[in-house]
Amino acid sequence: MHPTVHPTDTPREALLDLLRRTAADPERRILFTGATVLTADPELGTLAIGDLLVRGSTIAAVGPDLRARGAAENAIVIDVAGAVLTPGFVDTHRHAWQAQLRRIMPDVDDLGGYVTATLAGYAPVYRPEDMYVGTRLAALGAIDTGITTMLDFSHNSRSAAHSDAAVRALVDSGIRGVHASMGPHFGAWDHQWPADLARLRAAYAGDLITFRLAALATAEIAGPGLAYGPELARRAAESGVGVSVDAVFGAASSRAVLDWERQGLLGPELTLIHATGLSADAWRAIGASGTTVALAPSSDAQIGLESAVPAVDEALSVGVRPGLSIDVEVALAGDMFTQMRALHTIQRMRAVNGAYGSAREPVRIGTADVLDFATRQGARTNGLGAVTGSLTPGKQADLLVITAEEINNLPLNDAVGTVVLGADARNVDTVLIGGQVRKWAGRLLDLDLPALRGQAAASRDHILRTAAAVRRPGQVQEGHSPR
Incomplete structure (x- = not known):
């Protein structure tokens, strides 16, 4: 069990550090609070301002002001006011x-x-x-x-x-x-x-x-x-x-x-x-x-x-x-x-x-x-309708925090319209998959980008050279020479 963390006095770096340190805890609680919540669940609909509680890998609760019902107790509380919560x-x-x-x-x-x-x-x-x-x-x-x-x-x-x-x-x-x-x-x-x-x-x-x-x-x-x-x-x-x-x-x-x-x-x-x-x-x-x-x-x-x-x-x-x-x-x-x-x-x-x-x-x-x-x-x-696809309690916590106060989205008037017609990758602030944070503050986690660049370029160059040699032995196809 870990102490409740209040977003008002906790920098995002500290929140991420706590999320990482508690990643293996199957009972870890994360409370996202204050967002517009697009549940994609026909029965739950859209919450103009709502909260979402994650316990371990699953969604535990969705609703308005879950803190009033004790959801913040022993939870990592993340203030996402001004953002839109959606299923991944x-x-x-x-x-x-x-x-x-x-x-x-x-x-x-x-x-x-x-x-x-x-x-x-x-x-x-x-x-x-x-x-x-x-x-x-x-x-x-x-x-x-x-x-x-x-x-x-x-x-x-x-x-x-x-x-x-x-x-x-x-x-x-x-x-x-x-x-x-x-x-x-x-x-x-x-x-x-x-x-x-x-x-x-x-x-x-x-x-x-x-x-x-x-x-x-x-x-x-x-x-x-x-x-x-x-x-x-x-x-x-x-x-x-x-x-x-x-x-x-x-x-x-x-x-x-x-x-x-x-x-x-x-x-x-x-x-x-x-x-x-x-x-x-x-x-x-x-x-x-x-x-x-x-x-x-x-x-x-x-x-x-x-x-x-x-x-x-x-x-x-x-x-x-x-x-x-x-x-x-x-x-x-x-x-x-x-x-x-x-x-x-x-x-x-x-x-x-x-x-x-x-x-x-x-x-x-x-x-x-x-x-x-x-x-x-x-x-x-994909055969996973009971697992993911909506912010329904009991489903896996596969969710996005999409910022709505960036220059391309502000002010937030219609949340669905903002996500579909206004947002892009820069607005995908946070990604959870099975309750684990994969993107935070707009940055993919656990990624060595320079190494990945080198691997992708080396693989591409091998493919182009080899394919060209097969087509025209001894030559590299024009227009496809490795950079």
Whole structure:
């Protein structure tokens, strides 16, 4: 038991020191007080001024003035007046191993260009250490921007060592990581997947690390071995994990969805990623089965995947509230603020455009919708709806303190609008994951940034040199020479 610490006479450095010294105490109490609290819990709603109590790794209580009910006793009290408390964001799909190649192809025009350059060109030369560096960099970047849960769609699992490195990177970053492994599209590999999933779960599953099986929707890109169907569904069921299916778009995926319906392979444990350009009948099957959907708003629009329109209206029309995802940092932004804004803008543009010139009233989503998609619905999509995604007592303490008095946000008028339309990474002041502080006073903790810079650069340089040598022996590809 530790003494109550009052924020008025305790510098933030001293608070952080106390939080660190008590980190291993399963009964440690932290009281955040005086914030606007966006619980993302439909029953609890929004508190204009409220408190939140954390005990150990979980949320113990949320409400107005918890101090009046004794919550401050034996607690570390943190005054967050003028800030907004929210659940941590949940990323439902990111290819984290690629992070050392961030923005290497910012203007890629189509899926074929991405596949050729990244999956056929760079992926085959990755070593396990490159998997570690890329995945850890992606996870730390996610935490810095307020993402507390990330599904790593790790589709470069060339060997058990590659998968081990990716999972260790999630562990070492401190993120709530969902490792979804899949065999690679191209190049030599050990064909240990999907059988290796059982070993990975036995070795690494824990409070913060869970697993899913990853697959593609159809055999068009990489052959039938990676395509979801009865065999992979059986493997996932035997391992007790859900399935995340990428590259779900167009007529071929629509036919696949209907095949899965006939085979009894749809359901809440299945997530379909992108879901652009699907038929009305495919959407009917998705909605009727409770299958979850992970949208990738900036990916669909910027790269131009199938219809290039994020399928939020289609999902909502059949009762599916989707999660949101980042997808590929080789071409896209890596933060959830961008995804929320992109989806909010595109859907409202589409709604008004569709009604333009008619008497119809546009059906628009709002900022509360996209915040829900980025938090509670994302957790449900990742199979973690009972664990995280809202500031509900009993759930894990995955939460953000977002400052609302910086120049880009002041004065605080509408908390949801501020988070969705005003905030960015600079406003993510504090991040807790499972009750542990991962970012404090705007700074990631336990990070040797110069060392990480060197590791990322060295890994990138190795990948570019080796991939170029494979393509054109003895030469480094023009425009990709290591800096």
